[in-house]
Amino acid sequence: ESLLxxxxxxxxxxISIHPGAGGTDSCDWAEILLxxxxxxxxxxxxxxxxxxxxAGEEAGIKTATxxxxxxxxxxxxxxxxxxxxxxxxxxxxxxxxxxxSFAAV
Numbered sequence: 701e702s703l704l705x706x707x708x709x710x711x712x713x714x715i716s717i718h719p720g721a722g723g724t725d726s727c728d729w730a731e732i733l734l735x736x737x738x739x740x741x742x743x744x745x746x747x748x749x750x751x752x753x754x755a756g757e758e759a760g761i762k763t764a765t766x767x768x769x770x771x772x773x774x775x776x777x778x779x780x781x782x783x784x785x786x787x788x789x790x791x792x793x794x795x796x797x798x799x800x801s802f803a804a805v
Contacts, residue, residue, distance in 0.1 A: 709775030713768040716752075719760065720783065720802030725793075727760030729786045729801035734764045737780075746770035759792065780805050 704710070717734050719726035741748045752765035768777065783802055790799040 704772050704775035711774040713774040713777045715766045717764045718804045722801045724758045725790050725799045725801040727756030730803040731760040
């Protein structure tokens with residue numbers, strides 16, 4: 701925490717997650733990220749509220765927003781902003797091809 705000296709680093713944070721192009725795979729990737737952030741915030745002792753959650757048509761999510769409350773929540777999470785990419789063998793492709801999925805945080 702001694703490195704978190706930015707103007708807003710001590711503040712609460714809002715995490716919004718949106719799948720990118722890629723259909724079901726990207727929706728699934730967005731939900732994987734959501735579960736990761738919820739687990740991380742729980743482990744760190746932050747309070748969190750899921751204020752928006754829209755499920756995907758087949759799997760995953762179309763969008764989710766979480767309010768994270770606690771000391772230095774913003775400082776710890778500000779580096780997560782951007783596009784997150786996952787390359788994997790798709791569990792949704794019967795031909796078992798490799799797919800690249802994107803999600804915005």
